[in-house]
Amino acid sequence: MSGNPVSKPRTKPAEERRDELMVSAERLFLEKGLEQTTVEEITTGAGVAKGTFYLHFSSKADVLQALRVRFVQGVLDGIVAAVERRRQEDWRGKLAAWSRACATGYLDAAGLHHLAFVATPPATREGLSRNILIDHLSELLAAGAGGNAWSVDDPGFTAVFLFNALHGVVNQPTGETPADRAELLHKIEAHVLRLLGLPFSEAISAYSPTSF
Structure with a gap:
C-alpha cells in the first residue's frame, strides 16, 4: 500500500x-x-x-486606514513593553518610560505617520482626544495617583493634554543625528515628569541600563 x-x-x-x-x-x-x-x-x-x-x-483608502491602526498598535506595544520593565511601585519610572517609548514609536515610523496622519489625515480628529495610547496613559496616571505618586484630578483630561503635547513636539522638524534624537527624547521625558510635579533630576532615566 x-x-x-x-x-x-x-x-x-x-x-x-x-x-x-x-x-x-x-x-x-x-x-x-x-x-x-x-x-x-x-x-x-x-x-x-x-x-x-x-x-x-475595498480601496487604497481602506489600506491606509489599516496602516493607521497598525501604526498606533505598534506604538502601544512598545509602550507596554517599556512600562512593564519597570518595578511595580516605580510610578515615576513608568511615566518616564511611557513618554520615551511613545516618542520613540513616532520617531521610528515618522514617514508612515506623516503619510497616514498628516499628508492624508483621517476624516475626523477624534484620534487626538481618544485613542488606545491616550487610554493607556490615562490608566497609568490614575494608577499612579492611586499609589500617591502624583496628584491628578482628571486622568483622562491630563492624558489628552500630555499626549498632544508630545505628539506636537515629535511632529516638528528636528535634527537627524543620534545626538539630536537623544536630546529630544531627554527633553520630552523631562517635561512630562515636570508637568506632573516630578523633578526630572530625581528620576532615573528610562534610557538608563539600571532601569531594567
Missing part, C-alpha cells in the same frame, strides 16, 4: 496575505504617494493576483 505524502496548503493564511498587501502598500505609498500608487502595483509587490486585494480591502 503506497503512502501519500501529506499535502501542503497551496495558499497562505488570509491574515498573512493581508499583511503582505499592507507591507507592499506601505512601501509604495511612501515611495510614490497614495494617489500615484495603483492597486495592481500593490498586488504585484505582494506577489498576489489583483483580485486578492479586494478580498481584504
Whole structure:
C-alpha cells in the first residue's frame, strides 16, 4: 500500500496575505504617494493576483486606514513593553518610560505617520482626544495617583493634554543625528515628569541600563 505524502496548503493564511498587501502598500505609498500608487502595483509587490486585494480591502483608502491602526498598535506595544520593565511601585519610572517609548514609536515610523496622519489625515480628529495610547496613559496616571505618586484630578483630561503635547513636539522638524534624537527624547521625558510635579533630576532615566 503506497503512502501519500501529506499535502501542503497551496495558499497562505488570509491574515498573512493581508499583511503582505499592507507591507507592499506601505512601501509604495511612501515611495510614490497614495494617489500615484495603483492597486495592481500593490498586488504585484505582494506577489498576489489583483483580485486578492479586494478580498481584504475595498480601496487604497481602506489600506491606509489599516496602516493607521497598525501604526498606533505598534506604538502601544512598545509602550507596554517599556512600562512593564519597570518595578511595580516605580510610578515615576513608568511615566518616564511611557513618554520615551511613545516618542520613540513616532520617531521610528515618522514617514508612515506623516503619510497616514498628516499628508492624508483621517476624516475626523477624534484620534487626538481618544485613542488606545491616550487610554493607556490615562490608566497609568490614575494608577499612579492611586499609589500617591502624583496628584491628578482628571486622568483622562491630563492624558489628552500630555499626549498632544508630545505628539506636537515629535511632529516638528528636528535634527537627524543620534545626538539630536537623544536630546529630544531627554527633553520630552523631562517635561512630562515636570508637568506632573516630578523633578526630572530625581528620576532615573528610562534610557538608563539600571532601569531594567
